[in-house]
Amino acid sequence: MLNKSEQLSNLKVGVIGIPGKWSTEVLADRLEAKTGFRTVMDVRDIALHLDTNKVFCKGLDLTELDGVIIKKISQVYSPTTEDRIHILSHLEALGVPVFSPTGSMGKLINRLSGTLALQQGGIPMPKTRITESVEAAFEIVREFGAAILKPLYSTKARGMVYLREEDSDETVRTQLAEYQQTQPLLYIQQALNLHGRDLGMVFIGGEYFCTYARVGNAEAWNTTINSGGRYEMFEPDAELIELGRRSQACFDLSFTTVDIALTDEGPVVFEVSAFGGFKGALDGCHLDAAEAYANYVLSSIDNQKGN
Known part of the structure; x- marks a missing residue:
């Protein structure tokens, strides 16, 4: 044997x-x-x-x-x-x-379907509204103060537009109309004070692995590495880990990162990644997520074979 x-x-x-x-x-x-x-x-x-x-x-x-x-x-x-x-x-x-x-990954390719799954799971998120009406979108942006337009298909903040509270009505209307030329369905999320940092909470096979922080470049409105951010270690408390666990449990993912921000209104979840990366865990937490993921996959296959 x-x-x-x-x-x-x-x-x-x-x-x-x-x-x-x-x-x-x-x-x-x-x-x-x-x-x-x-x-x-x-x-x-x-x-x-x-x-x-x-x-x-x-x-x-x-x-x-x-x-x-x-x-x-x-x-x-x-x-x-x-x-x-x-x-x-x-x-x-x-x-x-x-x-x-x-089936799980498919729900997360489109931002709207992923957002709806989190909403139906009772996960706290920034105020989010979706409409095809530019006029309705204008009223939403003005109610939110500062808002972010997010494409339904994007990663790492690509294609997002930040609308500032001090922008004139004319500027906001123009940006909305121009944005809708390529994004007919307007996905609008309230911009919150992230204090220059958000978190990536890693799960493998539904089990908590680690959390790293993305610390933003002072010149960028988002914290992504693409915009000059950097990774740091972060130690979440049990309550925050439970929020991450509940978020990823809305899906059935072998490996994922839950994007969480600590705001003045409390922790909120932006999204759950369909794929997730290894760099944040390595640079921020000094952990080899690729090694852990490989072990998980091989063990899962072995168990399915009944060995």
Whole structure:
């Protein structure tokens, strides 16, 4: 009989991500170190053959793998990202374990569906309103004071527009009208005082892993690393961890980061990530989330096989 280490070393788990990107490659490295098998796949190279119920990537039959991890499915979110999720859902339906489950990730590609899931789960969020009416949007912005327009498909604050309380009525109306040229459905969120920091709370298989802070550049309105922010360690209390746990429990994700801010009105959740990154945990908390995630995936597959 094979021992546990030998059982895991026989597993073949592929990584769908962005070839050459650190988070994709480091996850593949961790899996290779444990199993001896390594493959990184660009989702654009995947071909679904419905006539034979096969899924290929450059000659590799994905239906013969023991599992697939979707580390990244797109550099930026778009309706095409949802189409890619649908393709991979068929691989899942054929019996190949997919991490995270495609149904869970699909809810988070579109900002509105993810927000509604959190709202229905009773999760505290900034005041958020959605409309197609520019006039209604104008009234909402003026009621909020400062507001942020958020695209339905975006990550890392890309495409967001900050409307300041001191902006003139004409400026606000113009920005709303221009924004609606590319974003017909206006997603408007009240801008809160984040005190220059928000949090990334990491969960693996629904279990708390760590929390890091993103500390913003004083010249930027958001705290993203893309805008000059930096990672720092943060120690949350039990109540804050429970908020993060409840938030990610609105979905069924193998690996995720919950974005939380500590505001004057109390903690609020901005979103739950469909994929989540490893850099914040490494730089902020000095923890190897890729290693922990690889261990979780291999153990899950092994348990499903009944070993």
